[in-house]
Amino acid sequence: MSGARPLELRDVERGRKLRERLARAVERAGREITVMHVCGSHEQAMARYGLRQSLPRALRVQMGPGCPVCVTDAPEIDAVITLAEAGHLVLTYGDMLRVPGRAGSLDDARAAGARVEVIYSATQALERARATRDPVIFFATGFETTAVATAAILLQAPPDNLFVYSAHKWVPAAMEVVACSPGSRIEGYLAAGHAATITGYGVFEPFVAAHQRPVVVAGFEPLDILAGLVSLVDLVARGEPRVVNAFPRCVSREGNRRALDALRRVFRAGDGEWRGIACVPGGELQLRDAYAAWDAMRRFEDLLERAPERAERVDARDCRCGAIMTGLAEPTDCAHFGVACRPESPIGACMVSSEGPCRIWLEHRVAPPRPAAHEGDAP
Amino acid sequence: MCLGAPGQIVEITDSTAVVDFWGVRRRVALDLVDEPVAAGDYVLVHVGFAIRRIAEEDLAETLAFFEAMSTEDLEGLVPPKDG
Numbered sequence: 144m145s146g147a148r149p150l151e152l153r154d155v156e157r158g159r160k161l162r163e164r165l166a167r168a169v170e171r172a173g174r175e176i177t178v179m180h181v182c183g184s185h186e187q188a189m190a191r192y193g194l195r196q197s198l199p200r201a202l203r204v205q206m207g208p209g210c211p212v213c214v215t216d217a218p219e220i221d222a223v224i225t226l227a228e229a230g231h232l233v234l235t236y237g238d239m240l241r242v243p244g245r246a247g248s249l250d251d252a253r254a255a256g257a258r259v260e261v262i263y264s265a266t267q268a269l270e271r272a273r274a275t276r277d278p279v280i281f282f283a284t285g286f287e288t289t290a291v292a293t294a295a296i297l298l299q300a301p302p303d304n305l306f307v308y309s310a311h312k313w314v315p316a317a318m319e320v321v322a323c324s325p326g327s328r329i330e331g332y333l334a335a336g337h338a339a340t341i342t343g344y345g346v347f348e349p350f351v352a353a354h355q356r357p358v359v360v361a362g363f364e365p366l367d368i369l370a371g372l373v374s375l376v377d378l379v380a381r382g383e384p385r386v387v388n389a390f391p392r393c394v395s396r397e398g399n400r401r402a403l404d405a406l407r408r409v410f411r412a413g414d415g416e417w418r419g420i421a422c423v424p425g426g427e428l429q430l431r432d433a434y435a436a437w438d439a440m441r442r443f444e445d446l447l448e449r450a451p452e453r454a455e456r457v458d459a460r461d462c463r464c465g466a467i468m469t470g471l472a473e474p475t476d477c478a479h480f481g482v483a484c485r486p487e488s489p490i491g492a493c494m495v496s497s498e499g500p501c502r503i504w505l506e507h508r509v510a511p512p513r514p515a516a517h518e519g520d521a522p
Numbered sequence: 523m524c525l526g527a528p529g530q531i532v533e534i535t536d537s538t539a540v541v542d543f544w545g546v547r548r549r550v551a552l553d554l555v556d557e558p559v560a561a562g563d564y565v566l567v568h569v570g571f572a573i574r575r576i577a578e579e580d581l582a583e584t585l586a587f588f589e590a591m592s593t594e595d596l597e598g599l600v601p602p603k604d605g
Contacts, residue, residue: 151585160592184525236569264570266551288526288568295553295571337526340566340574362584363526370591389587392580393566399573401556498525 152364161369162197168373169199172380177203177328178372179470181318182335183210183498184363190507192365202376205470208317209335211285212238212496213468214417217455219310220244223282225450226308226443227257232275234268235282236289237261238496243489246453249282265292272305280439284310287341290428291402294409297434306439311428313412314338315346320423321469322354329356329470330379333371336362336390341406343398344388355384362390409434418492419465458483462491467500474501474510481505481512526568528576531561541567 151157169176180186186206189195198204208214221244227233233249240250240261253259262268268281283293290311297307318332334347339360347358357378361371371389378385388394408431415427430438440447462479466472474480474493484490486502493501504510529541534552539559541550548570552559555572559565565572 157588157592161588164592264551266570285569288573291554291573292551292569292571295551299553337566337568337573340526366588367584370588373591389591391583391587392576393574399554399556402554402573405554 152366154366157366158369161366161373165202165369165373165376166199168376168380169202172201172376175201175203176330176376176379177205178331178333178375178379179205179207179321179329180333180335180361181207181209181314181321182333182338183213183496183500183503184335184337185209185333185361185368186500186503187498188363188365188368190503190509194365194368195509198372202372204333204372205329206468206473206500207321207332207470208417208420208468209314210468210493210496210498210500211289211312212242213464213492213499214312214317214420215239215242215284215310215492216416216418217243217245218416219308220249221246221453222440222447222450223280223308224249224252224257225447226280226439227252227259228255229443229446230258231278231280231443232258232260232271233280233282234260234262234271236284237263238498239282239284241489242492242495243456243459244453245455245459265289265296268305268307269296269299269301272302276304278304278306278442280306280308282308282310286312286314286335287338287406290410291341291399291406294402294405297409297430297437298405301437303436305437306442307430307434307437308439309410309428309430311410312415312417312423313426313428315342315350316412316423316426317417317420318350320417320421320426322350322356324469324471327470331357331359331375333368333375334358334360336360336367336394339388339390339398340393341399341402343396343403344386344394345396346398347386351384351386357384357387359387359389360394362393419462420469456490458490464491464493464501467493474504475513477501478513526566526573528564528566531559531563531565533561534559539565539572541565541572543567 272279359375410428412425463477493499529543564576566574
């Protein structure tokens with residue numbers, strides 16, 4: 144790839160042609176079409192490049208459960224807070240720090256004196272553990288792309304003081320739940336190109352066969368998303384349920400075999416709660432028995448079981464994050480959005496991460512917060 | 523956390539590489555990339571691990587897909603039967 148090639152992925156003229164082509168396709172279909180993307184990075188790119196505002200009115204692009212920070216369940220965060228409060232060093236990715244558990248966040252625990260440190264690579268957890276004899280707990284979160292990194296460090300003969308608390312999730316399992324939810328009007332799915340770089344686009348073939356809905360795997364440049372939407376709308380309008388790979392520069396049918404092999408050696412798919420959504424069968428990546436010695440859930444089982452259950456914040460009870468991440472509501476449907484719930488004081492997980500739908504909508508001004516219901520509530 | 527970034531390999535030492543992300547350089551693990559890589563190659567990186575070599579010919583395929591999607595005719599896109 145020579146230096147100028149990446150710029151071709153942002154060609155303005157090509158973008159105009161794709162937008163016009165998308166508009167013609169939706170017009171030709173002659174009805175409203177509803178599709179869903181399953182990736183926070185898609186929403187982020189759509190907001191950053193103003194794509195949402197330029198979509199045809201009859202095309203509805205709903206947000207799916209594609210933000211790993213948002214779907215990490217509150218009790219998982221509470222458990223890691225318990226470990227940190229017990230004096231253990233906890234390492235995690237930066238955007239997990241401020242996600243509210245039921246009572247507080249890891250950031251709150253840190254402010255109260257617990258040792259919580261941010262890492263940007265799983266390799267740092269390994270290095271940190273090798274440099275000390277004390278327990279080092281890695282709160283491992285995210286989808287396929289980060290799960291393979293956690294698998295890779297566990298395959299490198301890690302020291303016996305490294306413990307992984309896995310909250311990793313497997314996205315295709317959650318798509319199954321969304322597709323089966325009653326009242327779903329979703330006619331096609333835009334799947335995340337980076338996750339599919341690992342899994343391969345073949346992973347969606349059984350889903351398409353079962354639900355008779357097309358899946359288009361798309362990348363994250365504005366043209367990737369536009370071309371992906373054109374392809375998806377075409378498939379929906381033609382009634383052609385199949386998988387299209389719109390991200391061929393990274394995605395193959397079989398995926399990254401080396402990474403998948405690492406993933407399968409270290410993890411098995413179990414049932415797990417996706418925050419605000421449902422218990423997703425096969426949606427949680429749990430450490431296999433062969434890695435029990437490095438499993439924080441097993442090593443600290445007694446401590447975690449003794450911890451009192453934390454009471455949920457009252458204002459979190461009407462948080463709409465779950466509905467927002469399953470396409471049943473938009474951020475502006477939530478009374479807290481942009482008012483009580485803001486990036487600096489998040490109530491729901493969707494307001495925390497740069498991949499969270501609420502934070503994206505607020506920061507990129509995709510839609511203004513709705514007027515407060517009571518006088519004096521307005522910001 | 524889930525944000526992947528493409529970057530260019532500057533140099534390789536054992537199973538890690540220094541990768542240039544448009545001016546910012548980071549050491550990246552190569553354990554998970556599924557084909558041989560060399561200095562000058564572009565790779566897709568997630569949380570400190572390269573997960574894919576981005577090959578020149580694959581980029582051409584993406585550009586061809588953009589071309590196809592912006593010019594392909596609308597044959598077969600029919601209004602609903604009841605409309």
